[in-house]
């Protein structure tokens with residue numbers, strides 16, 4: 001059954017939550033008194049639609065239904081998750097809980113996006129504090145998986161468990177923070193960097209652009225994949241963390257930072273920062289900057305996916321959860337769907353459509369899936385045998401663009417002996433985009449020479465090939481590159 005999330009406050013963060021829930025198949029009900037809320041959320045959801053589905057190598061659930069409501073009482077109807085993302089003002093947040101708890105389900109999770117308030121501060125005079133937990137996300141919520149999950153003393157442990165389950169199911173990484181502190185973990189770290197950056201501008205040492213360059217050409221890249229401690233462990237050389245601390249620990253007592261001192265945010269400093277930021281980035285609109293940010297994040301995240309590391313490993317686990325266990329379909333009277341996915345942003349090229357290399361990647365993924373369905377899984381490969389592709393013929397029939405959901409249907413032309421002869425058709429709906437004919441040979445990973453597959457794999461392939469032999473020979477099968485005239 002489709003689940004429902006209520007979004008209370010649909011600004012930058014509420015819009016991001018709405019987009020993530022929606023694209024993960026939830027119905028989303030929004031309450032925000034601003035007349036601009038529907039337009040703004042529409043724009044955030046449009047950004048999410050072009051970026052999020054391509055992070056996954058399998059098809060996401062069908063998108064849920066987005067609706068806007070005039071009252072909070074209406075918005076929370078049927079919601080099992082309620083996310084409060086109203087402005088960072090404690091009396092306002094407390095008032096919101098009072099109103100929504102009069103109308104929401106008692107077993108719904110109420111998450112707060114608060115960047116800085118502790119859950120016990122939010123609990124204040126709530127009717128049922130046990131329902132309320134801090135769920136602090138990062139912008140853009142639809143791409144970044146981290147959510148700091150901070151239960152308060154009065155939060156029910158069952159709510160924390162349910163919150164973890166739901167956040168994991170929508171592709172997030174709930175980081176359970178056991179102690180309540182102002183600004184949780186990440187904003188405490190970010191604020192230290194932000195404070196130093198303000199000093200550097202105030203003192204005329206660096207501009208906004210120079211500070212951003214210092215981050216994005218250097219340690220920002222490192223932090224995307226290993227964080228602070230693993231990075232510094234490596235920086236200690238072979239002696240690791242102990243040597244690193246010996247060498248750089250004393251610097252903490254030197255005047256490298258301005259510590260807790262904050263520059264006065266007077267008009268002069270605010271004008272200086274805003275003017276420098278305009279000079280640095282003013283040529284692009286916020287929406288253009290968002291799209292550039294999203295393109296870059298998708299590329300980084302997909303790179304981490306290939307390494308099965310950090311946030312990329314999380315995405316791979318999510319894909320496996322969605323795809324389920326590979327089993328041959330009962331009905332073999334038609335080709336097998338071996339790939340169903342959205343085209344990622346980084347698969348397109350200077351012609352504005354999917355690059356030719358990615359057709360091979362999609363067909364390669366289809367062959368991998370067929371191998372898995374036949375029983376050639378990680379254990380089989382670790383046992384010393386696999387398939388190598390010996391020959392490929394791709395026909396490019398129609399263009400395909402980022403975000404389009406494609407499907408590859410695979411017909412097994414032959415599966416006897418050492419050969420696996422596959423014919424893949426790539427489609428978007430009924431539109432044929434490409435075909436790929438592939439000959440794979442079963443090999444011993446020890447000798448690197450052809451050998452017979454196991455009896456189990458052989459039988460599975462034979463079963464499919466026999467059933468598929470009743471299908472018409474696919475158009476284009478057995479063709480070489482055509483030369484007309």
Ligand SMILES: NC(=O)C1=CN([C@@H]2O[C@H](COP(=O)(O)OP(=O)(O)OC[C@H]3O[C@@H](n4cnc5c(N)ncnc54)[C@H](O)[C@@H]3O)[C@@H](O)[C@H]2O)C=CC1
Nearest residue numbers: 009010011012013014032034085086087088113114115139
């Ligand atoms: N902007 C950011 O980078 C991040 C913000 N947060 C947190 O998310 C929360 C929201 O922040 P933003 O989205 O940035 O603010 P925002 O100003 O973009 O959005 C707030 C939205 O709440 C609406 N609103 C005001 N009163 C309301 C009410 N009584 N009921 C329902 N909606 C109401 C406003 O119309 C507005 O659309 C804050 O607690 C903030 O600390 C968390 C992570 C990052």
Ligand SMILES: C[N+](C)(C)CC(=O)CC(=O)[O-]
Nearest residue numbers: 114115137138139187190
């Ligand atoms: C600036 N901020 C405190 C609202 C930032 C956050 O809370 C998280 C983020 O996305 O950086």
